[in-house]
Amino acid sequence: xxxxxxxxxxxxxxxxxxxxxxxxxxxxxxxxxxxxxxxxxxxxxxxxxxxxxxxxxxxxxxxxxxxxxxxxxxxxxxxxxxxxxxxxxxxxxxxxxxxxxxxxxxxxxxxxxxxxxxxxxxxxxxxxxxxxxxxxxxxxxxxxxxxxxxxxxxxxxxxxxxxxxxxxxxxxxxxxxxxxxxx
Numbered sequence: 001x002x003x004x005x006x007x008x009x010x011x012x013x014x015x016x017x018x019x020x021x022x023x024x025x026x027x028x029x030x031x032x033x034x035x036x037x038x039x040x041x042x043x044x045x046x047x048x049x050x051x052x053x054x055x056x057x058x059x060x061x062x063x064x065x066x067x068x069x070x071x072x073x074x075x076x077x078x079x080x081x082x083x084x085x086x087x088x089x090x091x092x093x094x095x096x097x098x099x100x101x102x103x104x105x106x107x108x109x110x111x112x113x114x115x116x117x118x119x120x121x122x123x124x125x126x127x128x129x130x131x132x133x134x135x136x137x138x139x140x141x142x143x144x145x146x147x148x149x150x151x152x153x154x155x156x157x158x159x160x161x162x163x164x165x166x167x168x169x170x171x172x173x174x175x176x177x178x179x180x181x182x183x
Contacts, residue, residue, distance in 0.1 A: 001026060002073050007065075007092050018063060022114075024074040029108075036103050036133040038180040040080050043101060043131065046176070047083065050169045058085040058167060064094035068118035077115045083167055084124075096124035099166045105133045116141070120149050127166045136177050138162060 001009065006021040011028075013019070018029040032040070040062070047060045064082045068075050076093065083099040100119045102112045112130065119128050120141070128141040136158035141149055142165065156162055156173050163170045 003067060003076055003093075006076055018078050020078040021074065021076040022111075023071065027111075029078060032103070033105055033133060035180040035182050036105050039103050039131055039133055039176055039182075042176045042179060043081055043103075046171055047081065047167065047169065051083070051167060054168060056085075056167065058083050058098065059088070061094055064097070065092045066097060066100065066119065066122070067093055069121035069123060070118065075118060077118055079115065079119070097122060098124055099127045099129070099164060100125055101129045101131065103131050103133050127164055129162075129164070131176060133180070134182070136173060136182060138173055138176075140164075 001021060001024050003021065006026065009026065011019055011026065013028065017031060019026050020029060021027070044060060044062055051058050051060060061082050061084065063078050063080065066077045066079055066082060068077060079100045080103045081101040082094055082097040084094050084097045086095045089095070102115055104112050116128055116130060119125055126143045130139040130153070132138065138156040139153035140156060140162070141153045143149055158174055160173050161170055162173045
């Protein structure tokens with residue numbers, strides 16, 4: 001299935017779950033756990049308020065459709081959150097994301113890391129954040145000055161401050177977990 005076919009496709013699934021296109025095959029996404037959803041909510045509120053208060057032209061989008069650069073005709077990935085600085089459009093796909101965020105759960109680790117590697121092919125992406133839903137931890141990949149990505153992500157622990165240079169945000173990592181039940 002191509003991206004165009006996927007965007008016109010009706011899964012017939014009445015559950016309301018999200019679908020993404022992975023290498024030409026539609027893939028159902030399981031509902032998130034409560035900690036996952038709580039972390040996603042805290043991230044969305046934190047980022048959204050920060051962008052508004054900063055008067056930024058950028059905007060935060062929850063569960064956007066993202067097409068990676070490689071195998072672009074066969075893939076639509078759905079991160080938990082993206083930030084783009086392009087004007088709003090009435091489309092299924094988000095253009096030019098600068099920040100992509102995935103929340104890692106036990107059940108989706110393989111798919112999440114596959115998505116991360118596909119996001120690294122997007123020329124506009126400058127940061128990719130993976131926030132863990134099972135403990136207070138995050139892995140941050142930041143594109144380097146020469147345009148390459150580091151071999152290993154920056155690992156953040158419960159007492160660290162998360163700094164997202166792409167949007168000028170600094171927040172204690174622990175703040176993202178206040179409603180998650182993760183201690």
